[in-house]
Amino acid sequence: MSEVLVLVDHVGGSVRKTTHEMLTIARRIGEPSAVFIGQLSDDAAGALRQYGAAKIYVVDPNALGPYLVAPKAEVLAQLVGSVTPAAVLVSSSAEGKEVAARVAVRTDSGIITDAVDVQPEGGTPGGAPVTTQSVFAGSYTVQATVTRGTPIIAVKPNAATPERAEGAGTVENVPVSISSSAKGARMTGVEPKKASGRPELTEAAIVVAGGRGTGGNFEPVEALADSLGAAVGASRAAVDSGWYPHSFQIGQTGKVVSPQLYVATGISGAIQHRAGMQTSKTIVAVNKDEEAPIFELADFGVVGDLHTVLPAATEEIEKRKG
Amino acid sequence: MNIVVCVKYVPDATGDRRFKPDNTVDRAAVDGLLSELDEYAVEQALQIKEKQGDDTEVTVLTVGPERAVEAIRKSLQMGADRGVHVLDDAIAGSDALATSLVLAQALAKVRSAGGWDLVLCGMGSTDGAMGVIPAMLSERLDVPGATFGSSIEVDGDTVRIRRDGDTATVTAEAVLPLVASVTDMTGEARYPSFKGIMAAKKKTVETWSLADIGVEPSQVGLSSSWTAVESTEARPPRTAGEVVSDEGGSGAKALVDFLTSKKFI
């Protein structure tokens, strides 16, 4: 079976769940090879083997230099050239999509982004990948294939349930030579963000989000989220007002989430917000305006002031949990 | 300094967007407009022009059907100087790679005419929403790319951007020529003023065919794209569930009962 290259998504060397998902998907199409750009720790190598990586290509990050994205794409494109994989999977983040776009041009290959599912054609293991995407603010589902070159696919979080399968995980160091044209945009500063201590927004099973209706006070939203073990999200109105950081924004220009439960509080339900949450399994809304469009898509709604409903709900949840 | 802003004419997101039987977007079903995310790029180009002084020119480039010229018009009303519209029936149905080829060839033609120093794009279109065109242009034109700027600043021939990422905020710089894209965090775009609307009527919009930019019709379009949409299906619309009022403070308990019945607690 042909190799399927999976560009490992990791933060500071620790492998993210999206990588396990991509390795699981890769096994449907061929033999997964992880491409790890960074210092590979034993833990990281172990995690990649656990999810079936037969090979681990390691790229020394120092050889790539302090440049934006292009060198990563160049290395990956070189690997595509030497390995001729059946497909390349990257995580559908801003950076992942940019890597994918550049590799697509360099290797003259078709690219699909934002895949929420990837299956082999006809369900036959080893078949060419067929992707599923959710488009037009979640109102359509489309399936697509790559018809030219190596399929380059950017995969969204939660696109598969990670399944373990032991892989040999043979480590191969990749020789790196970066062209001068990939060194055009230099990073001059990196300011890491503090972790919230809550589940990762795009991976969380439950998301509680607050909008303009919070009036800038996210405490009731956070307290309810914590009682449910949920991630916290925000509407753009809340982000624009400076009440919550942009990395928590849900919607067209923020994150797209698809949790088991989405609780929208003080959010009207504009189309651009719906684009980020409409495919959630169950939607609950708390809004003081009974005419708010968010109620049109909510499985359950409470017309009321979030500043009284949320604290009371949190208290009730804590009571029932005992 | 010369700036080219790449803009897209898209179906209005608040309309009932759908696909045609050939799985391409039905662009006649819903009114179109300049993608709101590209307004931010036009705005940043105009702010750079204002800071640079009068000799900076902002050209707006679009690839799209006849009516896509409306996206150029709106940009000219906001204050851009001239427009280029690549219009050719053979382009219909092109995917991102094919579209980036057309844009890159058009940009090469602009480069050989007056030239450009900076190509600015929005962070993604509001219809396809892939957000990959700027990176593709950087590759095709062989100039550096600095994408997803939440702020952008030009200082001599150096461009600085700030990127608000998930795990870190990154600052980066590059020397012109450059392809950059900006997000909706760069600040609200201006509305066309009455003066701007009147002035736009006198601005020129050139229309180029594929032949004008040296692209063969067989290189683009639905059948020559690198990807194929195999099927499109409307999701069943969500239906409204039970809505209760919080009268007498009963809402919280009803809410928790619902969550319990769904086994979230």
Ligand SMILES: Cc1cc2nc3c(=O)[nH]c(=O)nc-3n(C[C@H](O)[C@H](O)[C@H](O)COP(=O)(O)OP(=O)(O)OC[C@H]3O[C@@H](n4cnc5c(N)ncnc54)[C@H](O)[C@@H]3O)c2cc1C
């Ligand atoms: C190109 C573009 C991209 C966009 N991208 C996004 C995006 O990614 N994400 C996004 O969210 N938006 C996005 N928007 C903005 C979007 O159109 C809306 O403006 C935004 O979602 C509104 O946020 P909101 O619902 O919090 O505020 P509002 O629309 O002002 O709604 C506030 C709601 O809170 C309710 N409320 C007020 N007080 C209370 C209270 N005490 N208790 C309970 N309810 C209360 C009100 O009844 C109202 O329904 C985008 C817009 C554009 C043009």
